Amino acid sequence: MDNNIQENQDIMVTGPDPKKIIRTEDDRYGDVVISAYDLHKNFKIYFDKGNQLKEKLLFTKRNRYELHHVLKGLNFEIRRGEAWGLIGENGCGKSTTLKLLTRIMYPDQGEVHVAGRVSSMLELGAGFHPDMSGRENIYTNAAIFGLSRKDIDERIDDIIQFSELGKYIDNPVRTYSSGMYLRLAFSVAINVNAEILFIDEILAVGDANFQSKCFNRLREIKASGTTIVIVSHNLGQIEQICNKTLWLKDGNILAAGPPREVHPKYLQYMSQKRQETMEREQEEKKKKEAEKAAKQKAEPKKEKTAGENDAAKKWEGFKNRWGSREIEMTGITLRGDDGKPKNLFGVGENIKLTLDYKVNSPVKNADFGFGIYRGDGLHIYGTNTRIDQFKDFDISESGHMTLDLKGVNLLAGQYNVDVAIQGFDGKPIDFYKNAAGFEVYSIYRDQGTVRIDHKWDISSMDIQDETSGKDPADKEKALPDSGAEAEGERQE
Amino acid sequence: MNTIKEVWHYREMIAGLVRRDLRGRYKASFLGFLWTFINPLLQLLVYTLVFSVILRSNIEQYYIHLFVALVPWIFFASSMTGGAQCILNMKDMVKKIYFPREVLPLSSSLAAFVNMLFSFIVIFIVLIVSGRGINPVACLYLPLIMIIELILQLGMTLITAGLTVYFRDLQHILGILAQAWMYLTPVVYNIKIVPKGMLPLFYLNPMTPVIQAYRDILYSKVVPDTTTLVRSVTLGVFILVVGELIFRRVQKGFAEEL
Numbered sequence: 044m045d046n047n048i049q050e051n052q053d054i055m056v057t058g059p060d061p062k063k064i065i066r067t068e069d070d071r072y073g074d075v076v077i078s079a080y081d082l083h084k085n086f087k088i089y090f091d092k093g094n095q096l097k098e099k100l101l102f103t104k105r106n107r108y109e110l111h112h113v114l115k116g117l118n119f120e121i122r123r124g125e126a127w128g129l130i131g132e133n134g135c136g137k138s139t140t141l142k143l144l145t146r147i148m149y150p151d152q153g154e155v156h157v158a159g160r161v162s163s164m165l166e167l168g169a170g171f172h173p174d175m176s177g178r179e180n181i182y183t184n185a186a187i188f189g190l191s192r193k194d195i196d197e198r199i200d201d202i203i204q205f206s207e208l209g210k211y212i213d214n215p216v217r218t219y220s221s222g223m224y225l226r227l228a229f230s231v232a233i234n235v236n237a238e239i240l241f242i243d244e245i246l247a248v249g250d251a252n253f254q255s256k257c258f259n260r261l262r263e264i265k266a267s268g269t270t271i272v273i274v275s276h277n278l279g280q281i282e283q284i285c286n287k288t289l290w291l292k293d294g295n296i297l298a299a300g301p302p303r304e305v306h307p308k309y310l311q312y313m314s315q316k317r318q319e320t321m322e323r324e325q326e327e328k329k330k331k332e333a334e335k336a337a338k339q340k341a342e343p344k345k346e347k348t349a350g351e352n353d354a355a356k357k358w359e360g361f362k363n364r365w366g367s368r369e370i371e372m373t374g375i376t377l378r379g380d381d382g383k384p385k386n387l388f389g390v391g392e393n394i395k396l397t398l399d400y401k402v403n404s405p406v407k408n409a410d411f412g413f414g415i416y417r418g419d420g421l422h423i424y425g426t427n428t429r430i431d432q433f434k435d436f437d438i439s440e441s442g443h444m445t446l447d448l449k450g451v452n453l454l455a456g457q458y459n460v461d462v463a464i465q466g467f468d469g470k471p472i473d474f475y476k477n478a479a480g481f482e483v484y485s486i487y488r489d490q491g492t493v494r495i496d497h498k499w500d501i502s503s504m505d506i507q508d509e510t511s512g513k514d515p516a517d518k519e520k521a522l523p524d525s526g527a528e529a530e531g532e533r534q535e
Numbered sequence: 536m537n538t539i540k541e542v543w544h545y546r547e548m549i550a551g552l553v554r555r556d557l558r559g560r561y562k563a564s565f566l567g568f569l570w571t572f573i574n575p576l577l578q579l580l581v582y583t584l585v586f587s588v589i590l591r592s593n594i595e596q597y598y599i600h601l602f603v604a605l606v607p608w609i610f611f612a613s614s615m616t617g618g619a620q621c622i623l624n625m626k627d628m629v630k631k632i633y634f635p636r637e638v639l640p641l642s643s644s645l646a647a648f649v650n651m652l653f654s655f656i657v658i659f660i661v662l663i664v665s666g667r668g669i670n671p672v673a674c675l676y677l678p679l680i681m682i683i684e685l686i687l688q689l690g691m692t693l694i695t696a697g698l699t700v701y702f703r704d705l706q707h708i709l710g711i712l713a714q715a716w717m718y719l720t721p722v723v724y725n726i727k728i729v730p731k732g733m734l735p736l737f738y739l740n741p742m743t744p745v746i747q748a749y750r751d752i753l754y755s756k757v758v759p760d761t762t763t764l765v766r767s768v769t770l771g772v773f774i775l776v777v778g779e780l781i782f783r784r785v786q787k788g789f790a791e792e793l
Contacts, residue, residue: 186548
């Protein structure tokens with residue numbers, strides 16, 4: 044597992060050879076239907092844009108612009124029947140790629156070839172006329188996708204049925220709720236029987252029922268041999284439909300491969316990034332609080348309540364830390380099995396918490412404690428050395444403590460860790476709330492709080508071990524029993 | 536060739552846009568679709584008053600002489616200036632959905648063309664009522680010259696629609712341009728009064744042979760000259776090809792420019 048992630052970090056630095064054409068070597072798929080070679084796209088960002096002739100002629104200076112290199116030479120080939128997902132941060136070029144494939148925009152360099160009838164869902168309901176009825180709009184909208192009247196006549200019943208609009212179909216579209224509007228638009232786009240389908244971040248349509256219906260329909264479409272390209276931030280959606288994920292970063296392909304291989308890398312990268320911003324924000328917060336404290340100090344204190352002198356007084360500069368400070372924690376780090384600090388773990392991984400402390404004055408009968416909370420505040424687990432029947436111990440010298448959490452089976456989510464050093468009567472010495480945080484990612488879609496080891500035994504079914512034959516890293520990530528995964532799929 | 540095939544594929548969209556254009560044109564007005572007929576009639580009334588009472592012309596039945604040329608001219612000029620907006624008006628769609636962009640100028644031209652056909656009903660009524668009469672043989676050439684004008688007009692709309700996206704001023708310039716162009720075309724006067732030396736220049740104007748053919752057919756009631764027809768076809772196709780070449784070039788930047 045850790046070796047695996049180590050490799051990923053290498054990939055992150057270099058990325059695949061930019062000249063290499065990304066393609067799938069699998070004979071289940073047909074000919075190449077979408078191809079892009081050396082795809083480049085620039086955007087001109089005008090400082091002060093004028094479209095008028097006068098402006099173009101008179102204020103040549105105003106036409107200064109910054110050239111923004113959005114795509115820097117993509118190479119890929121998509122074969123018939125494949126489904127690809129494009130992922131990446133905002134502004135990485137995924138939507139631009141889709142616009143180039145649909146010929147809404149044209150590349151500045153390189154070429155794009157798309158063979159077959161295309162339906163695109165870049166924006167639903169573009170071209171709807173508010174005064175016309177739902178039915179009339181189906182005709183005009185489907186016509187925009189290149190369907191003839193006869194084609195539409197054949198499909199209109201399917202479209203209306205799929206949209207679940209029923210008797211409202213003959214009302215003007217302006218009377219529709221936004222959900223009805225989107226449902227109608229989606230129904231048209233998905234029922235035009237395209238050979239190639241481009242989808243941009245629009246699968247969040249309607250309520251949960253309608254969403255799962257759309258998904259089933261997409262699976263049907265895929266099974267019938269339609270080639271699909273999806274841009275999404277929802278990795279789960281991509282995992283369900285796509286056989287390949289393309290991770291774009293700053294206009295380059297950073298990684299490409301089966302979603303289950305690429306997504307953990309992406310999640311790790313994103314959490315690293317998030318941590319960086321979090322740290323930056325926290326630093327700023329600290330700075331602000333310190334400034335505030337300095338200001339308060341400058342002002343004469345009006346009164347001192349007894350509580351503030353108490354053991355439970357707040358740590359200076361911290362909102363979420365308090366105690367009498369005989370002992371101070373100086374560093375709290377979460378580490379993986381290899382001992383390297385990290386904050387993203389897979390379900391079932393070991394987490395090692397290390398804590399350094401310094402002693403201001405010796406303490407007798409101390410204890411260490413910790414608690415784990417989910418991002419929404421749910422208390423998952425908490426204990427301390429006293430509860431765990433540790434022998435009492437005294438702390439008189441600075442040192443460190445290590446806490447090994449074995450096989451943390453928490454499901455995907457954000458978690459916070461509280462760490463505390465307490466005195467013999469439970470008096471807080473250094474109580475640090477949200478001292479550390481970590482994120483868990485999962486490649487399965489099981490639900491709840493923790494994963495419970497389980498095994499299925501169904502007499503009428505010969506369960507195969509799906510994990511066999513995959514690489515060891517994958518096997519490690521797999522559920523204890525792969526039958527559970529199959530079950531999860533069926534629940535959908 | 537591919538473009539033609541693709542545009543044909545999108546015929547349902549074109550039909551839809553034309554319908555929407557025609558229906559929307561007089562929507563919410565009291566007389567509605569009747570305006571299609573009232574408009575040319577009122578124009579005729581004005582011209583008759585001006586040219587038979589105030590500014591007398593020595594051309595026999597001058598108002599007809601003018602009217603049979605003016606209706607086709609108004610179609611040409613108004614759809615060239617109005618069509619310039621067709622890409623801008625469909626901004627949201629152009630930015631979000633792929634379809635051959637030629638669809639928009641084409642449907643804008645066709646809508647104007649259908650409108651002109653309705654005006655021709657008025658022309659025929661006037662020809663009969665005024666006692667001028669109709670030559671059925673000459674009228675066989677009418678559809679031909681209409682198609683030629685449509686081709687020419689489409690070529691111009693492709694150019695103006697494509698360029699307006701980049702230079703929004705063009706829409707204002709076009710109004711003046713259309714007016715000047717009208718006086719350089721024998722619409723209000725007869726080609727006969729043009730000095731001989733300037734004639735070759737006049738024949739470079741693609742609208743000259745078209746207007747002449749209309750006048751031959753409807754006013755003079757004769758079959759138009761072969762040279763007039765050949766000239767108009769050649770110029771019309773030439774403009775269309777140039778228009779499409781320009782349009783194809785500029786349309787690549789539409790999504791970014793809008």
